[in-house]
Amino acid sequence: xxxxxxxxxxxxxxxxxxxxxxxxxxxxxxxxxxxxxxxxxxxxxxxxxxxxxxxxxxxxxxxxxxxxxxxxxxxxxxxxxxxxxxxxxxxxxxxxxxxxxxxxxxxxxxxxxxxxxxxxxxxxxxxxxxxxxxxxxxxxxxxxxxxxxxxxxxxxxxxxxxxxxxxxxxxxxxxxxxxxxxxxxxxxxxxxxxxxxxxxxxxxxxxxxxxxxxxxxxxxxxxxxxxxxxxxxxxxxxxxxxxxxxxxxxxxxxxxxxxxxxxxxxxxxxxxxxxxxxxxxxxxxxxxxxxxxxxxxxxxxxxxxxxxxxxxxxx
Amino acid sequence: xxxxxxxxxxxxxxxxxxxxxxxxxxxxxxxxxxxxxxxxxxxxxxxxxxxxxxxxxxxxxxxxxxxxxxxxxxxxxxxxxxxxxxxxxxxxxxxxxxxxxxxxxxxxxxxxxxxxxxxxxxxxxxxxxxxxxxxxxxxxxxxxxxxxxxxxxxxxxxxxxxxxxxxxxxxxxxxxxxxxxxxxxxxxxxxxxxxxxxxxxxxxxxxxxxxxxxxxxxxxxxxxxxxxxxxxxxxxxxxxxxxxxxxxxxxxxxxxxxxxxxxxxxxxxxxxxxxxxxxxxxxxxxxxxxxxxxxxxxxxxxxxxxxxxxxxxxxxxxxxxxxxx
Ligand SMILES: Nc1ncnc2c1ncn2[C@@H]1O[C@H](COP(=O)(O)OP(=O)(O)OP(=O)(O)O)[C@@H](O)[C@H]1O
Ligand code: SF4
Ligand SMILES: [Mg+2]
Numbered sequence: 001x002x003x004x005x006x007x008x009x010x011x012x013x014x015x016x017x018x019x020x021x022x023x024x025x026x027x028x029x030x031x032x033x034x035x036x037x038x039x040x041x042x043x044x045x046x047x048x049x050x051x052x053x054x055x056x057x058x059x060x061x062x063x064x065x066x067x068x069x070x071x072x073x074x075x076x077x078x079x080x081x082x083x084x085x086x087x088x089x090x091x092x093x094x095x096x097x098x099x100x101x102x103x104x105x106x107x108x109x110x111x112x113x114x115x116x117x118x119x120x121x122x123x124x125x126x127x128x129x130x131x132x133x134x135x136x137x138x139x140x141x142x143x144x145x146x147x148x149x150x151x152x153x154x155x156x157x158x159x160x161x162x163x164x165x166x167x168x169x170x171x172x173x174x175x176x177x178x179x180x181x182x183x184x185x186x187x188x189x190x191x192x193x194x195x196x197x198x199x200x201x202x203x204x205x206x207x208x209x210x211x212x213x214x215x216x217x218x219x220x221x222x223x224x225x226x227x228x229x230x231x232x233x234x235x236x237x238x239x240x241x242x243x244x245x246x247x248x249x250x251x252x253x254x255x256x257x258x259x260x261x262x263x264x265x266x267x268x269x270x271x272x273x274x275x276x277x278x279x280x281x282x283x284x285x286x287x288x289x290x291x292x293x294x295x296x297x298x299x300x301x302x303x304x305x306x307x308x309x310x311x312x313x314x315x
Numbered sequence: 316x317x318x319x320x321x322x323x324x325x326x327x328x329x330x331x332x333x334x335x336x337x338x339x340x341x342x343x344x345x346x347x348x349x350x351x352x353x354x355x356x357x358x359x360x361x362x363x364x365x366x367x368x369x370x371x372x373x374x375x376x377x378x379x380x381x382x383x384x385x386x387x388x389x390x391x392x393x394x395x396x397x398x399x400x401x402x403x404x405x406x407x408x409x410x411x412x413x414x415x416x417x418x419x420x421x422x423x424x425x426x427x428x429x430x431x432x433x434x435x436x437x438x439x440x441x442x443x444x445x446x447x448x449x450x451x452x453x454x455x456x457x458x459x460x461x462x463x464x465x466x467x468x469x470x471x472x473x474x475x476x477x478x479x480x481x482x483x484x485x486x487x488x489x490x491x492x493x494x495x496x497x498x499x500x501x502x503x504x505x506x507x508x509x510x511x512x513x514x515x516x517x518x519x520x521x522x523x524x525x526x527x528x529x530x531x532x533x534x535x536x537x538x539x540x541x542x543x544x545x546x547x548x549x550x551x552x553x554x555x556x557x558x559x560x561x562x563x564x565x566x567x568x569x570x571x572x573x574x575x576x577x578x579x580x581x582x583x584x585x586x587x588x589x590x591x592x593x594x595x596x597x598x599x600x601x602x603x604x605x606x607x608x609x610x611x612x613x614x615x616x617x618x619x620x621x622x623x624x625x626x627x628x629x630x631x632x633x634x635x636x637x638x639x640x
Contacts, residue, residue, distance in 0.1 A: 207411065215406075216425075217397075217399030226425075
């Protein structure tokens with residue numbers, strides 16, 4: 001049954017998340033550095049008090065079990081660096097920002113990638129194909145932060161030329177704050193998905209069933225959506241899990257460059273400052289998030305491919 | 316009415332003359348078989364009739380018409396009204412000729428909706444009725460199934476349903492039973508024949524199995540290296556083949572009541588990448604003469620067959636026999 005399949009995948013996902021949490025926990029503690037160093041020097045008494053508050057005076061194994069216990073009850077504790085701020089609150093406030101950016105990026109990558117790939121396949125060997133393939137190589141080989149910087153430079157020039165703020169260079173707030181960073185974030189995935197859809201579409205175009213459909217008089221939009229796109233999407237959908245993962249991790253950098261108050265930025269800051277609780281909270285959260293995405297992708301794959309849907313439904 | 320009239324059809328694919336001279340006609344209700352070795356251009360001829368020759372194809376013909384109307388240029392937009400409506404095709408491999416991600420019902424209803432302007436419900440009812448007519452059990456339920464849930468024989472019935480849905484004037488079947496189990500081949504052929512009679516359709520039946528051809532066709536055109544080398548009635552071709560290649564094909568036919576070995580045709584067909592001078596069959600022909608270096612014209616045999624071979628020239632053998640020795 002489908003439900004059994006989903007539960008099975010979720011169980012494995014839970015084990016994965018536990019493994020990530022454990023590995024992160026010990027790796028984090030093995031990193032040299034002091035999470036309690038603040039701007040001011042502190043007296044030994046204050047320090048002891050803080051250590052007690054965060055449980056740092058306990059042996060590592062005990063800290064581990066305390067952390068695991070709290071995590072299971074859904075509590076990631078209090079941030080080391082932002083006093084009195086609960087990690088759960090940080091996630092709750094900032095994840096929606098990252099999610100908005102990420103969803104926009106995925107949407108751009110998916111729609112743009114499939115569109116570009118389909119065009120390239122239909123015009124195989126002609127200039128649209130060559131143009132798309134050139135842009136794919138460019139987008140894959142130029143690092144994300146270079147593209148981000150370039151995008152900002154272009155916006156600055158644009159604003160200067162127009163003598164007004166056509167697009168914001170950075171920050172967060174309106175729709176205009178979303179789409180440039182989303183495009184920058186999604187570009188690599190867009191390029192990857194265009195290459196994938198191009199290959200998938202080429203295979204579909206040379207198949208018997210397309211010839212047979214054309215022989216029945218099916219043409220234009222019906223032929224494209226019902227016969228070509230639908231079949232070419234199958235291999236693309238399987239790659240959506242890795243695509244989401246790429247966009248999630250890419251988001252860390254893009255949020256920093258565009259000064260977007262997303263969770264990714266907090267994660268990067270936390271690592272730099274050895275903010276133990278925020279590191280653990282965000283890592284576990286991102287791990288669980290990706291596990292759920294992978295399961296969702298599997299389910300959606302089953303929805304478009306009847307061979308998988310029906311065999312999963314019957315076994 | 317003449318349903319198909321093709322005269323001197325030529326087709327070049329990136330400079331290679333793959334169809335050199337295809338000529339035949341098909342009357343209303345007639346079944347003509349197109350036979351010949353692999354690569355002789357049977358499928359390409361069929362694709363031209365649907366306007367689906369490869370995009371780089373260059374086509375030339377003195378006459379190329381269906382239902383006495385000239386066909387549009389290959390790949391042109393004007394094929395609406397021809398494809399799937401007046402001309403339909405059944406493909407060799409039913410397992411790959413249906414989209415794997417749409418139900419049989421969706422693909423079949425689509426034909427009724429596209430060509431006969433039916434609404435969703437009508438189209439579905441008509442689809443179920445057609446599948447039932449084609450002896451597919453539980454037709455109603457099977458409409459919501461996907462191609463991978465069907466056996467090869469059942470799928471070929473579905474392909475036939477797709478093809479005859481709009482009662483085409485011309486039905487092309489490209490080796491419709493080659494990919495099927497021997498046990499279901501006869502059933503599918505019988506069904507095809509039945510439907511052809513029922514609807515008065517003309518059938519162009521592509522095959523390289525003369526046994527099957529003897530069963531289903533009225534007339535035959537034999538193709539060799541992109542040319543129709545003989546067009547005759549089935550009886551005439553099987554009993555008195557006029558062209559040496561037809562003769563060889565007929566001799567290579569397996570015989571049921573004989574222990575005598577069948578004779579494979581020695582040699583191989585010419586490479587279509589080069590230009591062919593004279594008779595294409597000459598290198599394999601045991602009747603070859605000096606004049607065979609010139610292309611033979613289309614001649615008439617005394618039994619009424621159209622033959623492309625010098626041996627049926629009125630002056631043969633008096634004029635050329637000597638040159639041969
Ligand atoms: N798309 C194509 N591009 C280039 N050459 C092609 C193409 N399709 C067919 N040909 C060539 O055209 C010639 C005729 O091919 P065709 O498919 O019509 O043969 P056929 O008689 O149907 O053979 P078979 O019995 O194997 O189906 C062959 O030499 C083949 O190599
Ligand atoms: S024209 Fe000459 S070579 Fe060709 S088939 Fe006839 S006899 Fe043979
Ligand atoms: Mg063929």
